[in-house]
Amino acid sequence: MDCYYHSNDLGKFGDMGKGNPVLWEKFMSYYSAVFAEGALTEREKVLIALGVAHAVQCPYCIDAYTQACLEKGSNTEEMTEAVHVACAIRGGASLVHGVQMRNVAEKLSM
Secondary structure, three states, X not given: OOOOOOHHHHHHHHHHHOOXXXXXXXXXXXXXXXXXXXXXXXXXXHHHHHHHHHHOOOHHHHHHHHHHHHXXXXXXXXHHHHHHHHHXXXXXXXXXXXXXXHHHHHHHHO
């Protein structure tokens, strides 16, 4: 079956630096700094990244951060909970935008 997402394409991520190596290096430097141990542990950061990956629905990120979580010592229960946190926030964001719908409906119903 043909599809847009091919898991082996994740390994080609570095190819994105070919078009503009200067910007790629800046991104990679920033990215590395973000995921370095700081106020949050590397393990906590990849759990956050896994949740965000699900919220933005990036299959490449889901693959990469699932692996990273396992490598940093997270288990399936913790990873599932991170996905549920992302789901709750994304769902809540959709619901709160319902206020906009209600505001417009009230205005137009007057």
